[in-house]
Amino acid sequence: MDWINSIIQGILVGGLYALFAAGLSLIFGVMRLVNIAHGDLIILSAFLGLTISTSLNLHPFISLIVVIPIMAIFGYVLQRGILNKTLGNDILPPLLVTFGLSIIIQNSLLEIYTADPQKMNAGVIEVASLSLPGGLSIGWYPLIMFVISVLIIGILQFIFYKTALGRAFRATSDDQEIAQLMGLSKNHIFGLAMAISMVVVTIAGIFLGVRTSFDPAAGPSRLIFGFEAVIIGGLGNLWGTLIGGIILGVSQNIGAKINPGWQILAGHIAFIIVLAFRPKGLFHRIDG
Amino acid sequence: MPNKVLETKNLNAYYGDFQALFEVSIDLFEGEIIAIIGANGAGKSTFMRSVTGLIDRIDNEINYKGLSIKGLRADEIAKKGLAMVPEGRKLFPSLSVEENLLIGGQIKRLGPWKLNTVYELFPDLYDKRNIPSNLLSGGQQQMAAIGRALMSNPDVILFDEISLGLAPIIIKSIYQNLPKVIQKGMSAIIVEQDISKALEISDRVYCLQEGRIALFGESKQLTRQEISKAYFGI
């Protein structure tokens, strides 16, 4: 029973990992940008949520109403003001610039919030659980987190494949020059993609900040989880990313079950095993 | 005298330090079809790309409806009503045929061209509308590329290599359809390797040679000899 419990917990947390990954994957898919600051942006939105929910005395989930627009606008401006200028045939400039951004975010957060771990308080929902037959019990919070994550991935999938905006994303990703020729402004499209990515980042950040404690240096490991989920699932496939997140979550929980110190290690091992046998991920979709 | 819709004045275009066009002055009048001919590497595509905003470095003027469009981005130029069917068709491979057409149509300009009028023109596309565009035959891809450009209801449409690599029968059908495509006050510039086709379809023709205009005139009046001399430089 314990084992089944760990696996279920792993699946549920996998949804969160998939959220970490989805924004990353969207940005890479549309503009071939690897955003090294992605994890730090998740942590930044957790801190922003913390500040807003404590200062306005709001539930962390309600703070999303304020934090989402702030982060989305920040993403759009960041993309148009800086990141677009780094994009070209060379993949190094955007890597360096987002790496720099990562350091700036970490240090600013350290300056403002100190290195002390923080946590957001979501009230009873955090401890409430659902008892299932056979002695299993599932926390409401992880369950809600999972369901919303799946929903968000579904919405992203819908935007990408069923809307005019998604069509513009895919066209620009296929051929930037011809997309411009068709009247699509590349800079604007990329700005919108980053804004959407930041919406997902913010939701992930708030979920994370309620689930565990976080500190200014917590970003990079979230980036790694995101990367691993994307790569396990296969680039350019959001449902694959969800599966990737779940595989990562389940391996971590099984690892932790064997030995508490092995949690993170087990996730990396699962990642390496997938990479060794399926270098393009389990459900590879795009090339390049 | 009809209005000039497009004119370049002594246009120079460069790829880095390499100069590909030298003082190219071309006029296009309302309702007119001009052809640009010339050997491989003469600069035909470079001219088309300069006009549509795809070349970073150009000198001197490009005017569209009396206003300079030099220095504008390709998407800004497209929104003003200049569309191009690019060399090599360049459909978006991960989009379906219909999505390719819709991308052309997202510049919301008014005019006769919508999905159903494009499908009427090219019934083949209707049957294939939901398949990925990279699964179309070459001729169908050319139709889709033309349809995609039309969907923006342009005032000026540029065709770069309209018939390259297509079977004669398909070329024939595209040329038969061309008058239907270029009607209602639209103007067109056609790059065509086949000289007799170019002369047949166009009102006037310009011949480029190593980036310079070697000859131009009314299509009906130019002689074969003049053209081969300008074309091959012999």
Ligand SMILES: Nc1ncnc2c1ncn2[C@@H]1O[C@H](COP(=O)(O)OP(=O)(O)OP(=O)(O)O)[C@@H](O)[C@H]1O
């Ligand atoms: N991206 C580029 N970088 C550098 N030089 C280029 C580039 N594209 C074209 N050129 C050069 O510019 C000149 C004109 O090329 P362009 O493509 O305009 O010729 P074209 O007349 O369209 O030829 P074709 O009939 O083969 O299509 C050629 O010498 C070509 O090598």
Ligand SMILES: [Mg+2]
């Ligand atoms: Mg050419």
